[in-house]
Amino acid sequence: MNTLLNGRLTGLLALALIVAALPLVLTNNFYLDVAILAGFNAIVCVGLNLLIGYAGQISLGHAGFFGIGAYASGILVTSYGWPPLAALLAGAAASGLLGFAVAKPILRLKGHYLAMATLGIGIIVSIVLRTETGLTGGPDGMMVDSFRLFGVELYGEKVWYWVVGVLLVAVVWLSLNLIDSPVGRALRAVHGSEVAAEVVGVDTARFKVMVFVLSAVFASVAGSLFAHYTGLITPAKADFFKSIELVTMVVFGGMASTFGAVVGAVVLTVLPQALTVFQDYSQIVLGAILMATMVFMPKGLLPTLAALFAQRRQA
Template sequence: MNSLRKHRTAMGVAAAILVIALGPLAVDDTYTQGLIVNFGIDAVLALGLVLLVGYAGQFSLAQAAFAAIGAYGSAIGTVRLGWPPLVSMVVAAAVAALLVYAIGRPILRLRGHFLAMATLALGEILYLLLTNSEELGGSSGFGGIPPFSVFGLSFDDQRAQVYLVLVVLALGLWFAVRMKSSREGRALRALRINETVASAHGVDAARAKTKAFVLSAVFGSVAGSLYAHTMMYVNPAPFGVMHSVEILVVAVIGGVLSPWGPLVGAAVLTLIREASTSVIPGVLGEGAVGAGEEFTVGLLLVLVLVLMPEGVVGALGRLRARLLPARSVADPAPAQPSAPATAPSSARSPGRVRLQVSGLTKRFGGVVAVGDVDLVLHDSEILGVIGPNGAGKSTLINLLSGVLTPTEGRIEFDGEDVTRAPAHKVAAKGLARTFQTPVVFGGMSVLETVLVGTYTVGRAGIARSVIPTPGVLREERQLREAAEAALARCGLAHLADVEADQLSLGHQKVLEIARGLAGRPAVLLLDEPAAGLNRAEKQRMAALLRELRAEGIALLLVEHDMEMVMELVDRVHVLEFGKTLRVGTPDEVRSDPEVIRAYLGVDEDEDEEGAIRVDH
C-alpha cells in the first residue's frame, strides 16, 4: 500500500510537471501569460511558507521580505555589479539564508502571536530600509534589470518567462513533495504536532525549525528574483507586509499541510484578482476594484477557516477518504501470549548497568517533585516504578529522558554524564520513551509515525534526503524495514497505512512502544503503557515486554496495575512524595508494611500466619 501511495505521488508530480511544460503552448495572448507568471511566483512564495508553517508549524509573516531580498539582490547584482542573473539569484538566496540563520534561533524561540509579530517586524524593518534608501532609489526603486539568462539562453519574451517561472515552480514542488516523505520532513511534521515527543526521538527542535526557516527564505528569495527578472524593475511597494498576508492567504486557502496547496491557493487568488477587475466593477462600480478584491479574499479566507481548516486540498483528501471503503482498525484474532522465554527474575543475575542515577532532585519553586532519588537500571531487566498519584513517577521519566533538567543530582547513561543533556541528545545515545497520554501525529500514517522513531538511526539531512542518490534510497529503505519490523513485532503491521489518530487508545499505546523500538534503543522508559487497556491487551503487552527483556533491552516501567507489575518486573522502586520509599524484589515490596501503608492497601482479612495479602 505504501508503494502504491508513493507511486501515485510520483505520478501526480510527473503530471504536474507535464502540464507546466506543455501548458504555455496553448496560451498565445500576453495578458494570460502574465497571469501565469504571477501565479507561478505566488505559488513559489507559498511553497516556501508551507515548508515553514505547514511542515514545521512555525507562523511567519516575513515571506515578502525574503522576496525583497531576492528581487533587490538580483537587481543589484546584474545592474550595479554586472553579474550574470543566475549568479545574482544564487547570491541573493545565500544572503537571505545567512540572514535567517543568524536570527532564526532567537526568533523561533517565540511562539504563536509573538512569533508572528517578530516576523512582521522583520518585514516592516526591511520595507522601511528599502523605502528610505537613496542608493536603491527609495520608494521609486530602479529599473534596467535584464531578463533572466543562463548558458546563453535568454528568457526575454513573455512565453519564455512563463516557462522559466513554471520550471522553477515544478522544481520547488518536486522538492517539497520529496521533503515531506523524507527523514527531515517527518521530523518537521512531528515537531508541528508535539515538540516534546519529537525531541524525545532525537529531533533537535531548534535546529530543525531553523532549517525550515532558512528553506522558506530561500524559496522567497528565488521568487523575488523571478519577479525582478520578469518585471525588469523593482521598488518597495510589492514587498510590503500586506503581500506577506496575501501569500499566507494563498497557503491557507490551498492547504498548508500539502505541497499541492500553494498551486490551488495561487490559482484561486489569481481568479479573484481577475474577478475584481472584470466582474466587481460591473456590479459595484469602478471605485470598488481594490476594496472588492480585499472583501472577496477576506470572505473566502473566513469560509475556508470555518468550513475547510485544512484548505481545499485537505478537504478534497477528506472527501476521498469518505468515498473509499473504510479500513478496519481492529486487531486480527490475537494469539495467546507465550510464556516467558527467560528464567524467573530470582534466577537471573543483573546485566551491565545502563542507567545510574544518584541524588536526583527536581524542584518546581518550593515543591519538591523528585527528592534525592538513587536508581540503577541493568540490561535485560524490567524495573518497576510505583507510587501513589503525585509521587513523582512521570517527573522521574522526564528527568531521565532529558525533557526536564534536574535541580540536583547526576544521571549517567553507559557511564557518561547526561544530567543536563537535552532530550534529543539523550535519545541519540540509545534511550527511548513513551508518554502517559499517547501522542500520535495527525496527518501521518501508522508507518510514518513509527518512522519518526528511526530519526536517530538515519543520517541524511535535507539536501541529501531530497536528492534520490543510491545512498539515500538505501538508507530510507533500511529505515522503513526497521519501522515495519517494529510494527510487526508489536502486532500493528496490518494497520501500517491507517491514519495514526484513528487508532483506538490500546493501539496508540502499543504504537508508542513500536515508535520507540524503531530507534533500536538500549533503554526503554514506559510511562503507564497499560492504562486504559483491557485484560487481553495487557497480556499481549506483558508478553512483548518479556521478549524485549530477553533481547537485552533495559526497561523502566511506571504502572498502576499492581498485578501486571508484580508478575512482570525484576525489581520494584517505590516512590512516595518524590522520595524513595523501598527498592526490592516484587515479593519484598509486596510484604513491606510501609509500602502497603503508603500505596498498596491492606486487606481486612489476614491468613492464619498474619501475612498481609495485597489487594489487586
C-alpha cells in the same frame, strides 16, 4: 505509506502535465503573464508551507526574503554589472544567511510572539528598501536589466513561462522528497509536539532553523527571477501586505499539503483578475469567498476536496 507515496508521484506528474499543457490553452500574453505571476507565488508558498504546514512555525515577514532576492539581482546586475545567475545566487546566500542569523533566537518563541518577531523582520527589510534611495531607488523602486544566461537573453512571456514552470515543478519535487525523508518526519514531529520530539532525540532547534533557511532561499530565488521578468521592482513586494498574502495562499490551499500550497497560490493570483468584473466591489467579493472557504473548508481547499472525493469513491 506506499499509497501516500504513489499519490504524491501522481500529483507531481499531474502538475508537470498541467504546466506542459497550459500554453495550449492560454491564448495571449496576458494569460501567460498571470500564470507566470501565479508560478512565482507558488514557488514561495511551497517553501512557506514547509515552515508553516509541516514545522508549525508561523512567518509574517517572508516577503522580506522575496524583496532581498529581487533587490540583490536588481542592484548587482543593473548597478554593478554582475552576471544575473551570480546575482541570484548571491541574493539566495544573503537571504539564507539572514534567515540563519535570525532563526535561532526567534524560533525559540511560540504563538503570537513568534508571529510578531517574524513580522518585525519583514518590516525592517521593507523600511531599508524604502529609505536607502541611493541604492534601491526608494519608494519608486528601480529598473532591472534582463536575465542573460550564457549570453542568451530570457525575453517574452512564453520563454519566462517555461522557466517558471520548470522551476515550480523542481521545487515541488524537492519539497516532496524532503517531506518523505527523515527530515520531513522530524518536522512533523516538531509540529506535533516539540517536547515529545526532543524526548525521542530530535534536535528541534536545528530542524526549525533548517526549514526556515530553506523557505527563505525559495522566496529569494523567486524574487530574483521576478525582478528580471518584470524589469521593475518596488518595496511593495517586500511589505507586510505581501507577507500576509503569501500566508493566506498557504492556509487557503491547505497547510501541510504541498499541492495545496500550489493551488492556493494559483487560485488567489487568478481570482482577483477574474473578479474585476465586479469593479469597485471586487475586494469585497474576494473577502467573502475567502471567509466562506475558511468556514466551510477549515483544512483548506485541496485537502477538503480530496477528502470529499475519497468519501464518494468509498460510498
